Amino acid sequence: MSESLLEAKGVSVAYWRRGRRRPVLQDVSFTLAEGGTLGVIGESGAGKTTLLRALAGLARISSGRVLWQGRSIGAASARARWRSGMRVGLVFQDPHASLDPRQRIWRIVTEQAYINGQRNTARLRDLAGELLARVNLAPELLDRFPHALSGGQRQRVAIARALCGDPGLLLLDEPTSALDVTVQVQILELLRSLKSSGNLSIIMISHDLHAVRAICSDALVLLNGRVVERGTTSAIFAHPQADYTRQLVAATPTLD
Amino acid sequence: MVDASVMGDVALRIEGLVLHARGSDGRWRPIVHGIDLDVGRREIVGLVGESGSGKSQTALAIARINPAGVRRAAGRIMCRGVDVSALNERQMQGIRGREVAYIFQEPMTALNPTMRLGVMIDDVLRVCRPDLGSGRAEEAKSILRSLGLDDPEWVLNAYPHQLSGGMRQRVLIALAYACNPALIVADEPTTALDVTLQAQALDLIVSLSQKHDSAMLFISHDLAVVKRVCSRVYVMCEGRIVESGPTEAVISAPKDAYTQRLVASARAKEAFA
Numbered sequence: 336m337s338e339s340l341l342e343a344k345g346v347s348v349a350y351w352r353r354g355r356r357r358p359v360l361q362d363v364s365f366t367l368a369e370g371g372t373l374g375v376i377g378e379s380g381a382g383k384t385t386l387l388r389a390l391a392g393l394a395r396i397s398s399g400r401v402l403w404q405g406r407s408i409g410a411a412s413a414r415a416r417w418r419s420g421m422r423v424g425l426v427f428q429d430p431h432a433s434l435d436p437r438q439r440i441w442r443i444v445t446e447q448a449y450i451n452g453q454r455n456t457a458r459l460r461d462l463a464g465e466l467l468a469r470v471n472l473a474p475e476l477l478d479r480f481p482h483a484l485s486g487g488q489r490q491r492v493a494i495a496r497a498l499c500g501d502p503g504l505l506l507l508d509e510p511t512s513a514l515d516v517t518v519q520v521q522i523l524e525l526l527r528s529l530k531s532s533g534n535l536s537i538i539m540i541s542h543d544l545h546a547v548r549a550i551c552s553d554a555l556v557l558l559n560g561r562v563v564e565r566g567t568t569s570a571i572f573a574h575p576q577a578d579y580t581r582q583l584v585a586a587t588p589t590l591d
Numbered sequence: 592m593v594d595a596s597v598m599g600d601v602a603l604r605i606e607g608l609v610l611h612a613r614g615s616d617g618r619w620r621p622i623v624h625g626i627d628l629d630v631g632r633r634e635i636v637g638l639v640g641e642s643g644s645g646k647s648q649t650a651l652a653i654a655r656i657n658p659a660g661v662r663r664a665a666g667r668i669m670c671r672g673v674d675v676s677a678l679n680e681r682q683m684q685g686i687r688g689r690e691v692a693y694i695f696q697e698p699m700t701a702l703n704p705t706m707r708l709g710v711m712i713d714d715v716l717r718v719c720r721p722d723l724g725s726g727r728a729e730e731a732k733s734i735l736r737s738l739g740l741d742d743p744e745w746v747l748n749a750y751p752h753q754l755s756g757g758m759r760q761r762v763l764i765a766l767a768y769a770c771n772p773a774l775i776v777a778d779e780p781t782t783a784l785d786v787t788l789q790a791q792a793l794d795l796i797v798s799l800s801q802k803h804d805s806a807m808l809f810i811s812h813d814l815a816v817v818k819r820v821c822s823r824v825y826v827m828c829e830g831r832i833v834e835s836g837p838t839e840a841v842i843s844a845p846k847d848a849y850t851q852r853l854v855a856s857a858r859a860k861e862a863f864a
Contacts, residue, residue, distance in 0.1 A: 337656055340811045353731070378785035378786070378788065379755075379756060379785055380755070430750060460770060479788075486642065498684055501597055515641040515642055515812050516812060516813060516814070516853065516856045516860060517641065517852060517853060518641075518855050519854040519860060520856045520860050521854070523860065523863060526861070542785045543786065544786070545860050545861050545863065546860070548862075548864060549860065549863030562695050569864065582787055583791075586786045586787045586789065586790035586791075587786050588786075588789075588813065588815035588816050588819055589815055589861055590814060590815050590818060590854070590857050590861065591859055591861075
């Protein structure tokens with residue numbers, strides 16, 4: 336039995352809008368083992384991003400619990416989570432919007448170390464070089480600004496930034512859907528090699544079933560804030576059970 | 592010379608189009624290097640390429656709506672036999688929307704956030720369907736009903752932010768067809784949508800194209816999407832058409848090295864397990 340890294344037990348999140356309480360996530364439960372990979376599949380508005388934000392401590396959980404290595408961290412702030420050893424890296428969908436255009440690449444990827452007190456520029460630059468090497472980017476990019484990089488390079492920078500501080504868990508929010516297909520494949524290959532090279536767990540949300548299958552061994556399907564299907568990714572692909580999942584599999588464009 | 596009898600079956604013909612873009616140093620450099628492309632009547636033709644390939648600027652050049660830093664340096668663009676490059680700005684107004692309509696990627700930015708949908712739809716119909724007269728309101732409702740929207744009255748009174756992304760894009764798709772244009776240029780029309788909404792939007796495009804007898808230039812970076820709707824495809828790379836042919840043939844036996852890479856990537860993504 337592998338250790339459970341992250342556990343969600345009946346997690347619900349509600350937002351207030353125009354004085355009315357609107358549930359966006361209802362009773363979501365899963366267990367992610369150390370080194371495990373979980374895909375969260377669903378369309379816009381299904382609650383995928385809210386789930387990721389709740390796990391990262393960026394959205395308030397209205398009921399239910401989140402356990403990190405067995406300890407409840409549901410109500411803790413993102414900062415308190417980091418101190419208690421919950422190391423999480425986040426990667427967002429749009430690498431054009433997620434990198435500060437005024438910062439050089441070495442600054443961007445080492446922000447986490449800087450926040451945690453590392454102010455020695457030489458050390459930060461060394462660290463940045465190591466992080467770029469992990470995502471197969473040349474050290475020449477250290478002094479560039481984001482605008483000088485291609486979309487694929489920018490997403491690699493975003494992944495390098497998420498790897499700063501050696502997180503045990505990467506939370507990926509549609510990491511490939513803003514990219515060209517050739518670049519998507521390169522990013523998926525990078526994530527696969529990171530997954531197999533270290534003790535890294537991954538939760539990835541996407542509406543792209545092929546991208547989820549490339550990275551995640553297990554998956555949840557969300558519809559209107561509820562889990563409608565769960566299982567191994569290959570089983571969901573081959574024998575979708577819920578009506579919605581069947582539609583999703585049928586709607587996914589393929590070359591053949 | 593173009594033979595008129597041949598042109599009758601061609602909705603769009605691009606000949607030797609060269610586009611220049613002005614760099615930050617003020618100098619003009621070529622970004623599209625003399626491309627040729629045809630779209631027949633009732634045909635849905637794909638133009639595939641990655642970001643920076645020049646496909647979107649080519650699309651904008653058809654109705655001459657490129658941004659200020661891009662200009663046509665050579666070549667001709669014929670819409671149903673009319674050379675749009677020879678028209679003045681006033682004559683172009685008669686082409687835009689009526690002969691050539693566009694569907695863009697982002698349905699949120701393509702609609703005016705301060706206007707109700709009914710007003711926007713009415714504006715389009717007033718300009719391009721003068722034959723409707725006082726029947727415009729009824730036409731607007733029937734367009735919305737044809738999209739599977741049960742409550743057209745509500746949609747007409749709604750602002751864009753009140754509609755979901757999929758609904759907005761379906762409204763934009765329907766508006767493009769409303770004027771019965773000879774050609775619709777769709778630039779990544781489903782890229783911002785989820786997979787299930789994308790499938791609905793693609794089905795809508797195919798059925799409306801058949802119903803209205805219109806031709807379409809369908810621009811995308813995704814070969815799998817192009818395969819769903821396009822009978823023929825052009826592949827564009829770094830401002831050049833590197834390959835063209837029936838979609839099935841291009842995907843099953845790509846000849847150009849770049850197309851091979853594109854197909855290999857799409858297959859690799861599907862083959863990960």
